[in-house]
Amino acid sequence: MPKPLTDQEKRKQISVRGLAGVENVSDLKTNFNRHLHFTLVKDRNVATKRDYYFALANTVRDHLVGRWIRTQQHYYEKDPKVSKHSLEMYMSITIFFFLLLVNLSTIYLHQLGLDMEELQDIEEDAGLGNGGLGRLAACFLDSMASLGLAAYGYGIRYEFGIFNQKIVNGWQVEEADDWLRYGNPWEKARPEYMRPVHFYGRVEHTPEGVKWVDTQVVLALPYDTPIPGYRNNVVNTMRLWSAKAPCDFNLKDFNVGGYIQAVLDRNLAENISRVLYPNDNFFEGKELRLKQEYFVVAATLQDIIRRFKSSKFGSTEVVRVDLSTLPEKVAIQLNDTHPAMAIPELMRILVDTEHLTWEKAWDICTRTCAYTNHTVLPEALERWPTDLLQNLLPRHLEIIYEINRRHLERIAKLYPGDDDRLRRMSLVEEGHQKKINMAHLCIVGSHAVNGVARIHSDILKATLFKDFYEVDPDKFQNKTNGITPRRWLVMCNPGLAEVIAERIGDDYIRDLDQLKKLLEFVDDDSLICDIAKIKQENKLKFSAYLEEQYKVKINPNSMFDVQVKRIHEYKRQLLNCLHIITLYNRIKKEPNKDWTPRTIMIGGKAAPGYHTAKLIIRLITAIGEIVNNDPVVGDRLKVIFLENYKVTLAERIIPASDLSEQISTAGTEASGTGNMKFMLNGALTIGTMDGANVEMAEEAGEENLFIFGMRVEDVEAMDKSGYDAMEYYNRIPELKQAMDQIAGGFFSPDQHDLFKDIVNMLLHHDRFKVFADYEAYIKCQDKVSALYRNPKEWTKKVIYNIASCGKFSSDRTISQYAREIWGMEPSLEKIPAPDDPRQ
Template sequence: MATIEIANQLKANDLANQVKTDLKRRQISITGIAPSETAEHIKNSFNRHLHYTLVKDRNGATSRDYYQALAHTVKDHLVSRWIRTHQHYYDTDPKRVYYLSMEFYMGRTLTNTMVNLGIQDACDDATYKLGLDIEELESIEEDAGLGNGGLGRLAACFMDSMATLGLAAYGYGIRYDYGIFEQKIEHGWQVEKPDEWLRYGNPWEAARPEYVLPVRFYGRIEQTEQGSKWVNTKLVYAMAYDTPVPGYGNNTVNILRLWSAKAPNNFDLKFFNNGEYLQAVCDRNLAENISRVLYPNDRCFEGRELRLKQEYFLVSASLQDIIRRYQASKPGDFECARSSFACFIDKVAIQLNDTHPSLAIPELMRILIDEEGMTWQAAWNIVTKTCAYTNHTVLPEALERWPVPLFEKLLPRHLQIIYFINHLFLEEVQLHWPGDIERLQRMSLVEEGEEKKINMAHLSIVGSHAVNGVSRIHTEIIKNGIFKDFYEMYPEKFQNKTNGITPRRWLLMCNPSLSTVISEKIGDDWITNLSALHKLTEYQNDENVLRSIMDAKLLNKSKLAAYIKKEFGIDVNPNSMFDIQVKRIHEYKRQLMNCLYVITLYNRIRKGQSLDMVPRTVMIGGKAAPAYHMAKLTIKLINNVANVCNNDPTISEKLKVVFLENYRVSLAEIIIPAADLSQQISLAGTEASGTGNMKFMLNGAVTIGTLDGANVEMMEEVGEENFFMFGMTEEEVEQLWKDGYYPKLYYEQNAELKEALDQINGGFFSPEDPGLFRDIFNSLVFHDRFCVLKDFESYVNCQQRVNDLYKFPEQWAKMCLLNIAASGKFSSDRTISEYAKDIWGVTPTDVKLPPPPSSEPTTTASE
């Protein structure tokens, strides 16, 4: 095959127009190109909403008004499907799945909805006829950033897959007034700004004031003849807001129900007369603070009262709603009265997304015992067969352990229930291992120490019928490491469910140029059956296909380069290697290793030792938790290094460094399709799975990574020869610490590493404050908890292999194709199918529901 000379095929000066043209090629849709009358209908609907919903005309309307009109127009196409879906659920009475998560990182809704409903072409056509730019309108939408990172984004992918697979599934979360903060970089430092995603309203949600449910806190326990009673509580109300979640091409629309805290409505007029009016108003605000802001600190567990309130607020409102829906459902094939809980486990599955919603276990026990009058054993049988728990972390500092005094103050009845669960559980442990006091202490739900604490992971395991990790290596770690005692006691509970991503958002929607190339060769089946991508291997030696894939890549790189120029004023070369690491800033994710390598490259170029180096643009993005000093210092270092590199004319042709400010879902949709190299370099045994790694792979990036999380399975799928692997294995890390790890030895033995660290420590990158980065130096040289210095030489050698291969575009293109072809396993459709079969006891369906005519309103049981 002839060498693919990308620069000669597409001139950089013409790329902007080609990118725009490419993004208008909406060739993949469910129904094909929409007929002109459909576009005309959308145009008319758009004008109707502009006039009657927004009360604007074309003379006074802003771009945001046009976005809102288009959003309402698209939502119109959801409504009949939404109602019809829940009519169907009422009529057929399936087992319902409830996904409880403190985070749902949904991103933008407009484009994803158009894609899933198959009306993207018609909307393109309609907006064009209206003289509007649909890309501009799409960009106006605020991200729904109700999550810190991977946990919340996974929940969003799962919601998409559950709808696409036709499952009767509901997401439950909190409608935070402020989501993950907006990140600004000022003088190289991260500055947090409030995320006012609701400032202009949310056209996608539907408020449900009829579902205002009471949630109680504080109070005391009173012993009565009927048992324990929780009395003298303070009341907060939870109001539901529903967001529709459409499946792809099947007319199924599920619900993401988010709860907003509301103060009680009673307001005593005496406050006007006795001077306590202002205090009464302030008290109402305090009650509503529960849903005010997403906790941005996922670095380590913090036992804050507001966080515990949020967690209980979520599960209390959600369980009341779940029980209400269960009791209101049509009986169907089950001959049991819904006033009893006899068939609850046959009709309800509850998935706990990490330990944050684990209070569902004692709360459901409380409801069944205190309010429904059940015996302990009957209630416990329902709870354990209904609840299942997904673990997302093995880092000890991230595991939830709530102080008993705080629990006793806020949720006294639940503490009482947890104590009794623990009592019965430890009796069971004692039967298995008589006299093993150390094991009893390790497994107890109540940890003794200076301050008693409730271990929420232990509660989640004991109170669930299934416990799963999110990658094969992660599951083995929890079975043989942090939860080994529980695995030995309940081996049947533990299983693996490797994470996945939705191909609709993360290929079809965000990368239309590549999607078009794929569909032209293998058809559209991959959109709902990602394993079909394997057919691409037939084209691994096809020069035209490889050229088309790299053309698509260059178009995406040019779009990202234009964004960087516009937002940051930095010129980057689209023909350079785009080397990208985007994720939360955390020591275990080892952005510092990447930064040390950039400094090494900088030093080599300055010394004339880089003759064989291909031009490289290194991009790092991510947010640091506001209280995480080392992460924020890492961001400052990256920006200072970038400032030095980008302003040195002797190296800027070879190396550019960009910190991608305010990384979020909508920015990821631009970054990921443009990546050549994906950095997934966490220390082996620390990342549970990762999903960003899968998104890059699906879009044709090659991975440089450790054998950590889902990287292991990705390398197995694509083959070691198509994956740049380096560093220690999890077993080698464990052995290193057993033998004794002395990072200073690696600092002293590696000249390039020593030079880079000395520059950091000596103020080369901070001449105005030479001691600014001393904490980074000391952390790495004297502690290095995540073995950056140990793995550095292996990383540098691996990066040299990357550099050498990138010189041969045809070989690189083949590797890109093979990565795309091997990514079929990492669909969230596959993951959810496994949850459905192995944990929830439900069956996906490919039945497509017929939407009722939009002119005929319908009624259904309330959802």
């Protein structure tokens, strides 16, 4: 029997019911038992909790299938322009999200004897992407379906997703994420649409045209997952490709005695979709990674052209043979440079296979493709060695060279005699090892280029892509990122969603700008009380979770100060560490002072090969070991490293957070989306003027955020004049004390020089200028502590922030992409529901 409902769970049920209504649920129990019996071959006597989860998942899927088929029929009949995305996916598909979207109430789960909390613990994150880029993709897919846009998300069905992080003796240890070990109830394999992808071989130039011959073939097997829109009966498709060896793979290379080895070597081909490279904002130039990038775009482009040719055009069913109208019917968005090979691949198809002239093919290619840049960090920009491309994709290297030749011819005419500009703008970087600059390829091969926050887009135009902006200023745009309010408010924080709906109605779920109506209630004591109460409920629940997971007693009345994101020097978890140590030293110095209690939580994964990031994790855990066990400090300061930070943990921690740490060096974070999630869920932001923080401060008023530190122009000026970390170290006593404690082994008594690399980096090689912002950060944190002691004024600022979140809906972002880049118009019209109510 399930446990009795807690107040939080009751509120969640009432919220979902109140916002969703109840529709077509009378046969839910029958369908659930049918799947338990016939799909899983179990009865209630032997069924496990996981069986219940799969039975329920299949029941929910039943409600999607009819809508899914009807949506695809609708697209076939209407023949709309279609948006295609080739990108990382970090989906975290959950039953409860689908229940919300398709209008089924979770209150019926309790009547089935199902415990919502237990089912949520069973669900696996589909961690098929890294950090923000992967989660952004998931938000975009939700918005495209909710806006009624014909869209497909393409990616790789990695057998092992982003690694699971374990903390062992304070260190990160990676474990494989075997997310498919129990199966995936949401996907449907489509072997009938399998496509061949070619590698290696050689190029022949014949009178009949160019031929790529003697290639090794890998098959791309698609798996489709439904992506439902918010109560509009739209169900779009995410198609993930899995690599399969053809039946004759390598057999021709072996005699009879080598047959067994030939079959075993099929793994070499299938390794392409085996595991995700777990690097965020860091380029790793391995052949397998390039194979993965080409594999997904080659399979996807074949799929796109197959759909295009077989579409119903106008009122007459025809097979399109003229690809000149492709840009009118297809938009391909290149999210970062990972799918950059789509440009030479599309050119290869148009020129070599479809036999179009180069000029015609190039016109089609550039009008079809658009490029989104997601980072300005040089180490993150992809540059593939030409010798690797020559071996793996020889025809594509020829095409890139030809693209570059024509591109440089144009630049030379515009800027005669400017050889330095030609060198800077070339797709080919000369040097010890010749490389292809994939960002340059994307810019040249696309009709639109955008950054993901206004400040980021301005930096691209002023620095990274300045030469290209001067040549084609009209090509450059901005599309500030957003998040889906369905998942990041209604599902993960139903209590807050209900409190908002009680004041302004629930239309804000589709139109987040309506949150501005909350400004009428900013001085309303009942709303202030309700929002504070919801936050406290969330904190109590998360405190219980932390105590169970980490065996640390948490003061739920303390400020929950949270920094969760990938561990990277530019995100400056080290600045947070210095603040923790400073607070600790202050409490030790004046133990009888009335300090504002804080629970500081830091979470995130470090790329397995990123030594400094892993050492930062070890420093955080070491600081926690000292602070948490100091009886003088007690519950006034606790430090917790949140193990294995992922989407499902984010859904717990973000609604419970009071303070959101967004403290990257100005000019380094392209946008951020975690900052938006915290803001929408009632946390106040302490941050630099970086990424989307700038626009958040504009929307909510800078006085309602805690902004500190250098601006982009200050950082640029310091780069020119020189950054001297020792000057700050010698001048600021609290900073010196903290650094001396780290260097002297105070936090590592068993190994005094454990953190010598961090100390050396901060003092002598810190690209991200931690010390330069230390003083401003500490003073700003003092303001945070002071305001937290005034709950009413704190909550008023929270209301201002929530009311100002409208701009940061992914619905707005996608509407702008659709209108300003893809030439598509969002629609809020519903697709007619299927005739069968169970569908």
